[in-house]
Amino acid sequence: MRVAVDAMGGDYTPQEAVVGCASAARDLETEVILVGDMGQIEAILKADCGGIEQPYITIVHASQQVEMDEPGAMAVRRKKDASISVAAKLVKTGEADALVSAGNTGATVAAAWLFLKSVPGIDRPAIACLLPTSKGQIVCLDLGAVVDCQPRHFVDFAIMGSVYAQRVLGCESPRVGLLNIGAEESKGNEVTKAAHRLLRDVDCVNFRGNCEPDEVFFGSFDVAVCDGFAGNILLKTAEGVGALLVGLLRNELRAASLDDSTREAVNEMVRRSLHGVAYEEHGGALLLGVNGVCIIGHGRSSAKAFVNAVNAAKLGIEGNVVGRIAQLAGAIEDEARAVPQA
């Protein structure tokens, strides 16, 4: 099992990528291919990881990188030797089994789509992420890969999200909800109303109706599907509100007259409460619908986040997420072909 990591993509790379991957490779006994500037990567291995020779680590040089603020898709087309493209091509040629990047999301999606190609039967890729609920976790998708969706894309998302929940979370029959602004079928915008009607009729998905945004966090659904615009709003709102509440709490804590040990105990409680909510613990999002496991890390990924991202890639490979999606998407296509056309 070999994971290709774009060592240059992200706010704190290559430093955090190299340190995190060296530790992940050793601890998870997984081969990691670091893709990026050979000189910089070797210098970090030497300075912070005890030497250039590391178990399970190899380096593949790439002379270019996509910056975080570049238009991603265009950068991938122009920079032929960008680290993200070189890493994606390793998966394409079978030299690696999964791709990890914490860099420019648009570039990662574009490179994966361009080099890995789509799973037959899947029209559009989707970024899927695990969010915390009061009872565990929920798979949400799409979180930004497809901003303007057609109703049929929601069916793809429901299939891919269900496979993810089954294979990675161990959910037997994942309860799928359509992210919407009301519980009733008549609620929502034109696209969600049409998507609701389509989802109702998909046999291989356990569709349980609309899921309101607050319900996402209650634990009554295992998968929530939405277009990339709504999903990104959900994700970033959750981040913003979390940061706001924690800031307010810390202000209160500073102002409170507590002795040092109690203050530390409360701080620790806040930290533990946030543990499940922190991006570092998840290892990032999965790009589903492409022919290969592809993990999209948070731009601010730390070394720890890279460890978890490599682990997420490993789980994706072990669960054969891509193969199972291809199987279900193929079955749906066959079904559609079997329906006499009007």
Add this chain to the structure above:
Amino acid sequence: MRVAVDAMGGDYTPQEAVVGCASAARDLETEVILVGDMGQIEAILKADCGGIEQPYITIVHASQQVEMDEPGAMAVRRKKDASISVAAKLVKTGEADALVSAGNTGATVAAAWLFLKSVPGIDRPAIACLLPTSKGQIVCLDLGAVVDCQPRHFVDFAIMGSVYAQRVLGCESPRVGLLNIGAEESKGNEVTKAAHRLLRDVDCVNFRGNCEPDEVFFGSFDVAVCDGFAGNILLKTAEGVGALLVGLLRNELRAASLDDSTREAVNEMVRRSLHGVAYEEHGGALLLGVNGVCIIGHGRSSAKAFVNAVNAAKLGIEGNVVGRIAQLAGAIEDEARAVPQA
């Protein structure tokens, strides 16, 4: 100054509405007209407010009410004597200056739109709400009145939100952001991209570009505009994440070995941190774009929430929010007419 309150709309009405309004009328020295079942309202005044005769309180009977789970617009058309319609008509005829309801939101929007009519120059109404930020508050709209928006509706929302921020929050030149999933102008779905181009050219709005959902809570914008679908996702996600985090914290607190007084101190800190986030403190949302002040309370409004809703209505009247919106919308219309048609 007279505020007509739909005493029947909401999960805990008429009880909480009557008790809250009796206290608001007395404390704010504001005339409140309770609209609903006369017998029930009188019984509550007698049992819980010290008697039927209350300073500043009058009752107007309505024989019907719209239930929370009815399709709102249809119910308003069918139930001619529904409390929300009777209350709206009091504003229409000038017998009241503002309308308050914590009932079925669709019914409130429909009744306000039907009986109060739109402000000339405003195409669609919008539900505006104050959300907490780390530095104060932000006006967000629309939160669910218009689910499928045209780009030009965002201009109406920007004007109405700016007036609200000026007149009610005392913001001199409100910084308006377009809720979007990226900072760059090129980001977003088709509608937001077109809205961005329109907003750039509106003279009477201090447009500061895109506002990402987490930025909503950072305090760098005073107004965020969005379509009702995205706005409702934002609002309900914030509620859900808030509830999740508080639940996690309370679990940690239960499990921690703290003495009773420390536990109570920490609980109090959590409560205070949430104070600004709680719907009870805001008095609900404002329906903008109709000819009259209209406050939409949270369905779960308590007596305290009704007090704040009546106060919010008072502020809306005093700030002449409706008059100022009409003035700006009229100016924009004149401008548009002055542009030679292609």
